[in-house]
Amino acid sequence: MSAATAIRSLRPFLALRLALREMRGGLKGFYIFLACIALGTAAIAGVNSLSQSISATIASRGQDILAGDIRFELNNRVATPEERAFLDGLGDVSASAGLRSMVRLPDGSNQALVELKAVDSAYPLYGVLESEPARPLSDLLSKQGDVYGAVAAPLLLERLGIAPGTEVLVGNARIRINATLIRESDALSDGFGFAPRLMVSAEALATSGLVQTGSLVEHSYKIRLADPSRVASIRTEAQSRFPAAGWSIRTSTNAAPSLNANITRFSQFLTLVGLTALIVGGVGVGNAVRSYLDGKRGVIATFKCLGAPASLVATIYLAQILMIASIGIAIGLVIGALIPFVAAQFLADVLPVSTSFELYPSALGLAALFGFLTALAFAVLPLGRARRVPATALFRQQGFERSGFPAWPYLAGALICLAALAGLAVWTAYDRYISLIFLGAIAFAFIVLRAVAFLIGWLARRSPRVHSPALRLAIGNIHRPGALTPSVVLSLGLGLALLVTLALIDGNLRRELTGNMSERAPNFFFVDIQGHEIDGFRSLLGDAMPKGKIIEVPMLRGRIVALNGEDVNSRTVPPGGQWVLRGDRGITYAKNKPENSTLTEGAWWPADYSGEPLV
Incomplete structure (x- = not known):
């Protein structure tokens, strides 16, 4: 090995040793950098970390959140004897029904x-139902004479202005x-109320x-x-055994898909804000790097x-x-x-988040990678400019302002770091299209703000002389x-x-939620007015x-089970459209197209249509 080669091999160690000596003076000038x-x-x-905490808790408590290992849901009908026999053969079954009523x-x-x-x-097969007073659910719901028992949310008692022990009418x-x-363990899997x-x-x-029929x-x-x-x-x-059942099937490994999806979307939004x-x-x-290096002119010159x-x-200085x-x-x-541990103290009552302290290495690693890429992307260019300044210029107390662009390796390094930063943001995003738009908007903002900074400098240079x-x-x-x-305009502008x-x-x-509320x-x-009740209901409204103006929309509920003749479960549907298939949809059979509807394709059926049922 030649002497020159040996010296080059020792440069990294020498650079690290000198960098450590330089840092003996403390972190003065780097507080903004650190912040x-x-x-x-x-x-x-x-x-x-908070997003992963919620997802991990949902996965670990899937049986409690679902109140079963697997759930079959049917809309507007009970299981047929054949379907119920199949379900009973799988294990212990708990049947429940949910609807909105007065x-x-x-x-x-x-x-x-x-x-x-x-x-x-x-009910419940898994998890617990907490009430005040704490008594077995069978006792709380038991029938006494002709009066049935019930458990109610505190908000309902507040709205009605009543206390436990009061009798009410339901139908x-x-x-x-x-x-x-107090707590209903499977409330999250039931969806938004x-x-x-x-x-x-x-x-x-x-x-x-x-x-009744049509309810x-x-x-x-739940099984x-x-x-x-x-x-x-x-x-x-x-x-395969009941292809026309139309039931929605959910397992404990995916107990609350809507909540998971919303948490993921929300975390992506906040991640982009953090980015x-x-x-x-x-x-x-x-x-900060530029100011620090400008203050080290004498050292660099030496x-x-x-x-x-x-x-x-x-x-x-890179070290x-x-x-x-x-x-x-x-x-x-x-x-x-x-943050997840602190947030859990406030969110534990509304979200399934762990209250114990846990680390999420992938979330921390992702944040560290974002931090290093950002530091390198914005620090490489000042380093490149300092590298090009000759010692004579430094001894004459000239700074870096006239050093021009750094050498191409430094420009390439900064571009590579920025590209890696953008690629990481897109790769980790739930919706990559939104991420691309976001990154494009940041790039456009950089260009616009640099142009604004140039315009401000140009105007200042040509401003009249003041006394x-x-x-x-x-x-x-x-x-x-x-x-x-440029830096001030860029920072303030962004x-x-x-x-x-x-x-x-x-x-x-x-x-959107409240602006036109009073007008529209x-x-x-x-809702849920039966066919035999509609004439009497019209008469009541007419008298009152x-x-x-009365707008009537006949409606029933149903799930989409086939798309272009194929079972929806066998098709790959983009994330943005999966919500259509997850639950039941409102289907109208109105004679005339509703006023606030837009027909995008095809034609509305005739008002006097008579033939094969369309639904």
């Missing part, structure tokens, strides 16, 4: 909408609320008279399997005068930057790791060589853009509101 990296890393680590006080003084859930004596059934509902829960027995629901009722059959290892094969067997904060901080990283090659100088970035990332990871020395110096500092105008974007999203959602929303909305 930018730590905050951005903490945001990404915390959001993804509960009213016997004297008619008050009423409220409820999510009615009727359960059998086997034709008289119900006594014996306890308030529009009203507070009222839980009754299956016998009480049958007595109420609410379940909107979801019948669920504790005799052989839990058969979960995967049972779905296939059920679909924006990290990129905004990246501009601060570039400024290195070069003693014969240190430019590559060694760049390696020394320092990586060490300082590591400190900032470590701080961010510690904060991010604590005030302070103002003249201020204007001169805006356009002088090496001015921080930060403001992020805040404005969040405000616009919030404002658009609020306006009806005063009353009635002679000049009122």
Whole structure:
């Protein structure tokens, strides 16, 4: 090995030793650097750790959340004898029914909408139902005379202004609320509720008279399997034996798919927000590195005068930057790791999140990778400029403002880091199309803000001469060589853009939900009116509101079981359209097209249509 080769092989160790000596003076000048990296890393680590915590808890508590190993759900009908025999052969079965109805006080003084859930004596197969007072569910729902027991959510008692022990009416059934509902383990798997829960027995629901042909009722059959290892094969067997059943099948490994999907989407949104904060901080990283290197002009000059090659100088300060970035990332990871534990103290009552402290290595690793890529992407260019400055220029106290663009390897390195940052954001995204739009918007914002910074400098350079020395110096500092105008405009512009974007999203959602409510929303909305009741209902409305406008839409509920003649379970559906197939849909058979509907293809059936049923 030649002497030159030996010296080159020792350069990394020499650079590391010199970098460590340089850092003996502390982190002065790098506090902004540390804050930018730590905050951005903490945001990404915390959001993804919380998302994984919720997903892991759902997976580990799948049986409790589903209240079974597997669930079969049918809309508007009970299982046929053949279907029920098949389900009974799988293990212990708990049947329940859910629908929306009105509960009213016997004297008619008050009423409220409820999510009615009727359960059998086997409920729940897994998990627990907590109530106040704490008594067996069978006792709370038992019948005393002609009055059935019930458990109600506290919100329902508050809306009706009553206390436990009060009797109410549900359809034709008289119900006594014996306890308030504290926790219902399978509430998450039942989906979003529009009203507070009222839980009754299956016998009480049958007595109420609410379940008739055409009633909107979801019948669920939750099963504790005799052989839990058969979960995967049972779905296939059920679909092959009963292809026209139209039931929705869910297993404990995917107990709350809608919640999982919403958490994933929300975490992607917050991850992109965190990435924006990290990129905004990246501009601060570039400024901090540049200012630090500008303050090290004498040291760099000394290195070069003693014969240190430019590559060694760049390696020394690159090692320092990586060490300082590591400190900032470590701080961010510690904060991010604590976020799920802290959030659990506030979310445990509404979301399945673990209250014990756990680490999520993949989330922390992803955040660390984002942090390192950001630090490198914005620090490489100042290093490249410092590398090109000759020692003579440094001794004359000239900074880096006239050093121009760095050498092409540094430009290429910065571009590679930015490309890796963008690729990582797209690759880890739930919706890659949104990620691409987001990254394109950031790139466009960079271009626009750089153009704005150039325009500000151009205007300052051509502004009339002012008499005030302070103002003249201020204007001169805006356009002088090496001015921080581009960096300041970029940082403020991106930060403001992020805040404005969040405000616009919030404002658009609020306006969409409430902006035209008074103009378009009806005063009353009635559902589940049976065919034999419609004439009397029209007469009642006509007497109460002679000049009122009544819009009727006949409707039934159903699931899509085939798409273009193929079983939907055998087709690959994009994530954006899977929600259509997950639950039941509203289907109208109105004679005329509803006023607020748009027909995108085909023709509406004739008002006097008579023939084969279309649904």
